[in-house]
Amino acid sequence: MSERFVREVNVKYDMPTSDTAIKRVTFGLRTAEAMGAGALKIIHGYGSTGKGGKIRLEVRRYLDSQKKQGKIRGYICGEDFSIFDTATLEAFRHCGGLRSDADLERHNNGVTIAILK
Numbered sequence: 335m336s337e338r339f340v341r342e343v344n345v346k347y348d349m350p351t352s353d354t355a356i357k358r359v360t361f362g363l364r365t366a367e368a369m370g371a372g373a374l375k376i377i378h379g380y381g382s383t384g385k386g387g388k389i390r391l392e393v394r395r396y397l398d399s400q401k402k403q404g405k406i407r408g409y410i411c412g413e414d415f416s417i418f419d420t421a422t423l424e425a426f427r428h429c430g431g432l433r434s435d436a437d438l439e440r441h442n443n444g445v446t447i448a449i450l451k
Contacts (some may be wrong), residue, residue, distance in 0.1 A: 338372025339431040340447075341365070345389065346379040352392040359393055359448075363406065366450060372429025373449050375437070380444040390443070397448055405451070412437055412445035425449050 343362030345355040359376055366374040381387025397409040407428065410421050416439055417423070425432055428449060432438070437445055 336372060336428055337430040338370065338428070340373045340375055340429060340435060341369060341371040342375040342377065344377040345393070346377060350389070352389055355389045356392060356396050359396060363400070363448060363450070366448075371450060373425065373432055373447050375435065376446045376448060378444065378446065380442075387443075390446070393446055397446065400448075407449040407451060409449060410447045412440070412442040412447070415439075415442070415445075415447060 341362070343358060343366075345358040345362070350358070355378065362374050362376065376393055378389045378393045379387070380390055394409070394411065397406065400406045401408050408421065410419070410425060415422055415435075415437055422432070422438075425447070432447070435447075
């Protein structure tokens with residue numbers, strides 16, 4: 335098991351456009367990777383303003399493209415972040431710091447965790 339740490343980025347703090355949020359995610363991924371983190375926890379909110387969670391959807395779409403390009407290992411949606419989830423258990427082996435994350439078992443669809451290379 336790796337004891338790599340988790341870095342966190344809040345992309346929703348000032349209610350940005352989706353484009354601005356994606357720029358923050360991109361910067362967060364680069365920074366976390368440069369620091370040697372094993373994962374980046376992205377706080378994007380869940381769409382409580384009634385817009386259907388556009389930022390959440392765009393962030394996950396962007397992470398899909400990053401995974402297809404081989405830039406990240408994958409990602410875990412906050413609502414799936416559980417010790418009973420196969421992807422979470424695999425992520426623990428890559429980034430031990432995830433085991434103590436406050437959102438584990440909270441089924442929080444306002445966050446997504448990118449698993450770095």
